Amino acid sequence: xVKSQNLVPNKKELQLQAQNISKNVTAQNQSNAILQEAxxxxxxxxxxxxxxxxxxxYSQFASKIKDLEKTIEMLKEENIVEIYDAPEHPSFLINxxxxxxxMHNSVEFGAADHK
Numbered sequence: 001x002v003k004s005q006n007l008v009p010n011k012k013e014l015q016l017q018a019q020n021i022s023k024n025v026t027a028q029n030q031s032n033a034i035l036q037e038a039x040x041x042x043x044x045x046x047x048x049x050x051x052x053x054x055x056x057x058y059s060q061f062a063s064k065i066k067d068l069e070k071t072i073e074m075l076k077e078e079n080i081v082e083i084y085d086a087p088e089h090p091s092f093l094i095n096x097x098x099x100x101x102x103m104h105n106s107v108e109f110g111a112a113d114h115k
Contacts, residue, residue, distance in 0.1 A: 031075055034071075034075060035072060038068050038071050038072050038075070039072065041064075042065060042068040042069065042072065045061050045065050045068065046061075046065060048061050049061035049062060049065065
């Protein structure tokens, strides 16, 4: 006899997972884009500094590299960048099941004005 597995996680598990997900995904996407761009530019300036024959060019590339390293360090330390591209991450509505009702009440009855 083959036992069927319950592939749908229960509500408590989903709520625990949702609590671990940051609510500021838009800012994290922007931080992730900045981080990727800074890493690409860092690699480019590092390669250019290796082939630079002029000491002036080398010092300019070195200062750019230091600036980019500081930017990358700040992004990694101060901003938590997490990428959510896996299907197991639950919707925000699971974490806030009354969100739609609260939004409706805020718009209809002016509850947002009291906050």
